[in-house]
Amino acid sequence: MKALIKTAPGVGNLEVLEVAEPIPQPDQLKIEVKAAAICGTDLHIHDDEYVNSPPMILGHEMSGVVVEVGDRVTRFKEGDRVTSESFKYTCGECRFCQTGLIGLCIHRTSMGVHVDGAFAQYVCQREESLHQLPENVDFEAGCMSEPTAVAVRAVHERAGVSTGDIVLVSGPGPVGLLCLQAAKMLGATVILVGADGDENRLALGKQLGADLVLNAQADSLERVLDMTGDLGVDVAIECAGAKASLEQCIRFSRKAAQLVLVGLYGNEVEICLDQAIIKELTILPSFTYRHPTWRRAIQLLGEGDIKTAPLVSGRFPLTEWKQAFEAVRARQGNKYLLLPVG
Incomplete structure (x- = not known):
């Protein structure tokens, strides 16, 4: 599959490469990415102004369809439309996890920052971090559930x-x-x-x-x-x-x-x-969120109290990521999407 990868530390060092498709662990699902949004954090990572762990695939705002389910997954099935929290791992045992502040977990890893993210055709994510999209929220609007x-x-x-x-x-x-x-x-x-x-x-x-x-x-x-x-x-x-x-x-x-x-x-x-x-x-x-924050955000998207579709200003195939990043820097629009390519 094609993926946008930060290949090495330093400014830039981003490249679209052909890599193997990810394989889900027993508590994970494999998701076919339908839409992924560019965040300011992605630009900070490009500019080496924010923590990152290359080599890794960028991207943490996404939506897609479940195509494979790990053996221990119970809440989702193939074909489900989903969006994802950015957290790839939280320990569940530190004082922050124990008080519900999972975003402050001392062992937390996040998609597109510490481990592979969603600027790719497929991504694997743990069940705990996934949410089903309401039927009336399309993939483009749904990939902005994270900033919501x-x-x-x-x-x-x-x-x-x-x-x-x-x-x-x-x-x-x-x-x-x-x-x-x-x-x-x-x-x-x-x-x-x-x-x-x-x-x-x-x-x-x-x-x-x-x-x-x-x-x-x-x-x-x-x-x-x-x-x-x-x-x-x-x-x-x-x-x-x-x-x-x-x-x-x-x-x-x-x-x-x-x-x-x-x-x-x-x-x-x-x-x-x-x-x-x-x-x-x-x-x-205010930097991260909790699981209840996400449930509330998804509810508000479904009920139309918060609208993300008007924020979409442009769409680019993954291979045109440079033009997409420049559009974000120009600040003429709002949210720009990267769409996976085969």
């Missing part, structure tokens, strides 16, 4: 957004647009902030329910204070992974607000935290 779970974790679980909250989402990329929807369905008022080059993303955010969209370079962000009676927002969710974005989240948060950090920065960021301290902000990093 990231948004549900950040908005519903970490921030605990509730009806009447005013929420600032900074960074209108795919995760930001999913956080917007996750907050709106809870009855929040949402302000979506982007920068120059985000015009198309901000327009989509408006279509998806944002109450106010702002370009930080072109618009007056004082409108945030106007909307909040000069107090600032109840919850700020930083999704851009940029210093300026973090600074504006701190600036426009009210006293005792919650600041949720979702975006990855890829390098060291020097920032003055005095205002975060003076305002007594609660700072909540």
